[in-house]
Amino acid sequence: MTQEEIKASILDIISEIVPDEDTSQLDPDLRIRDQINLDSMDFLDIIMELRKRYKVEVPEEDYPKLATLNSCVAYLEPLLKDK
Amino acid sequence: MDYEYEVLIIGAGLSGLAAGIRLAHFGRRVCILEKQVRAGGLNSWYPFQGRILDVGLHAVTNYVPRSVKSAPLARILRQLRLSHDDLRLCPQRISRIIFPEKELSFTNDFQLLVQEIADKFPSQVDGFLKLTNSLADYAELSSPGREMVSARKVLKQFLSDPLLIEMLLCPIMFYGNCREDDMDFVQFSILFRSIFTEGFARPKLGMRQLIQLLVDKYQESGGELRYGCQVHKLIINQGRVAEVHLANGRIMQAKVIISTVGLPETRSLCSFWPAEAKEPKPGEIAFVESILMLDCLPSQSLGFETTILFYNDTERFVYRKPNGLIDSLSGVICCPNNYQEDEQMSTEGLVRLTHLANFDLWSRLDQDEYRRQKEHCLRESVEKAERFIRGLGRHIVACDTFTPRTIQRFTARQKGAVYGTPDKLPDGRTEIKNLYVCGTDQGLVGIVGALLSGITVANRWVLYGA
Numbered sequence A: 001m002t003q004e005e006i007k008a009s010i011l012d013i014i015s016e017i018v019p020d021e022d023t024s025q026l027d028p029d030l031r032i033r034d035q036i037n038l039d040s041m042d043f044l045d046i047i048m049e050l051r052k053r054y055k056v057e058v059p060e061e062d063y064p065k066l067a068t069l070n071s072c073v074a075y076l077e078p079l080l081k082d083k
Numbered sequence B: 001m002d003y004e005y006e007v008l009i010i011g012a013g014l015s016g017l018a019a020g021i022r023l024a025h026f027g028r029r030v031c032i033l034e035k036q037v038r039a040g041g042l043n044s045w046y047p048f049q050g051r052i053l054d055v056g057l058h059a060v061t062n063y064v065p066r067s068v069k070s071a072p073l074a075r076i077l078r079q080l081r082l083s084h085d086d087l088r089l090c091p092q093r094i095s096r097i098i099f100p101e102k103e104l105s106f107t108n109d110f111q112l113l114v115q116e117i118a119d120k121f122p123s124q125v126d127g128f129l130k131l132t133n134s135l136a137d138y139a140e141l142s143s144p145g146r147e148m149v150s151a152r153k154v155l156k157q158f159l160s161d162p163l164l165i166e167m168l169l170c171p172i173m174f175y176g177n178c179r180e181d182d183m184d185f186v187q188f189s190i191l192f193r194s195i196f197t198e199g200f201a202r203p204k205l206g207m208r209q210l211i212q213l214l215v216d217k218y219q220e221s222g223g224e225l226r227y228g229c230q231v232h233k234l235i236i237n238q239g240r241v242a243e244v245h246l247a248n249g250r251i252m253q254a255k256v257i258i259s260t261v262g263l264p265e266t267r268s269l270c271s272f273w274p275a276e277a278k279e280p281k282p283g284e285i286a287f288v289e290s291i292l293m294l295d296c297l298p299s300q301s302l303g304f305e306t307t308i309l310f311y312n313d314t315e316r317f318v319y320r321k322p323n324g325l326i327d328s329l330s331g332v333i334c335c336p337n338n339y340q341e342d343e344q345m346s347t348e349g350l351v352r353l354t355h356l357a358n359f360d361l362w363s364r365l366d367q368d369e370y371r372r373q374k375e376h377c378l379r380e381s382v383e384k385a386e387r388f389i390r391g392l393g394r395h396i397v398a399c400d401t402f403t404p405r406t407i408q409r410f411t412a413r414q415k416g417a418v419y420g421t422p423d424k425l426p427d428g429r430t431e432i433k434n435l436y437v438c439g440t441d442q443g444l445v446g447i448v449g450a451l452l453s454g455i456t457v458a459n460r461w462v463l464y465g466a
């Protein structure tokens, strides 16, 4: 997957979890949870959706690396390059 | 070992469906076993003389509008991938708590209750606001080893007028307390929010619509649901559920078993119960309810605009198993027509009358006497309600009464104890390794409570655990 595809996929996952939130205005360098309402259960759902869709496992110690949209892309790019 | 299913859920009530949706959504092989021919459990629906009646529905508590994102209702919707609009909730109009000396009204706007208390209990309003800020959190419910804190004691610290304490306890106890006389403060806090801070609503077309929505979601996500499938025994071997025996003779196995049928009920399904585990006792709190169908709408023809009315005729509100078959000194009167928007669609009026009841006494009656006492109880309820809905008795065209015996027969809840045992299992874990309990006996009651419980247990012990 390309960076753009990864980004689109993450936004798609977020929209599925919080359909009422507008994800088009997200600043990619700010913490996602500061911009839209996502509680800790929702955040874990993002991780589980990634596992479900792409079979990627994100260990708990890496959760902080998924804080912003850009950091998500950077973290996931090597894991998703063949998908 | 390769199992046919990873998870078996016993019971397609609200908690079982919620747990099932979570598991199926994330691709787990899951099957729900339901002994009835229909889903919904304690809050299902049934056909009655050409109508569809809700088993129990007075109100979906915890109602908040779509814009409130942090409330339990919103969190449940996100977890189940449903939208607020799917539920088609109609908010209440106004509800009342009526005691001999005073009356309080409340709506889904908490400020109205604060104003009411300021008007009627001026010396108490500061304490009431402090109480509101000191309510316990959901998280505290599942903190291990927590001792029960008496809600009555805590209330006394904030409020000096015993009448106000009784008046606040009345709706809260009726809508979710499994204990006699007093209740756990964490339970009190959760229910306080769900009733007063948040509020009441009703799915536009009743429970059938809500249950269908959940069943569809579950099945679309790949979950399997078997009706008419009663679990007869759980065979325990080396501290685990090794086999699930069905009444039809089939034997099933799974890595994890989630039971929603209640803790004492689950225990009695188990072939063995570890000596170190407590023997859970069934709860004593049970109810009778009469559903009256009327030839008119209460707000238009009888001047009754209240959605839910809680009354109590004594100085102190007595919440315990009554000495007689029922206790009509207190009760709940719910009028489903008095939710916003209902009247454009209903032609028939509906009133539900609820009282505390004594399971043991009801269960001893023979068939004839049982029928006679049901009629007697209906007359007594209607008489009591006529103070508030004048002329009610003359407008009844049909009615159905259920007792704790009915509840036990249809849902298998021992003693018809709607709110389960006081011996809750806060984190859902039992002493048997792969057996979890969710729903009422995990500690969360009501429709929203049961949904949240199913979600939490599925997340914590299956989805997050793996």
Ligand SMILES: Cc1cc2nc3c(=O)[nH]c(=O)nc-3n(C[C@H](O)[C@H](O)[C@H](O)COP(=O)(O)OP(=O)(O)OC[C@H]3O[C@@H](n4cnc5c(N)ncnc54)[C@H](O)[C@@H]3O)c2cc1C
Binding pocket: B010, B011, B012, B013, B014, B015, B016, B033, B034, B035, B036, B039, B040, B041, B042, B043, B055, B056, B057, B058, B059, B060, B061, B229, B230, B231, B232, B260, B261, B289, B407, B410, B411, B412, B418, B438, B439, B440, B441, B445, B446, B447, B448, B450
């Ligand atoms: C009369 C009444 C009125 C109520 N009114 C309201 C209200 O207005 N608002 C509100 O929020 N809450 C209300 N409640 C409470 C609410 O309905 C319950 O708290 C909630 O539905 C409990 O869901 P549950 O999933 O925990 O359990 P249940 O609904 O009891 O689910 C358990 C399921 O397991 C099935 N089962 C049992 N034994 C077996 C077996 N051996 N094998 C297979 N299946 C089995 C049962 O048939 C049932 O479907 C009311 C309850 C009653 C009874």
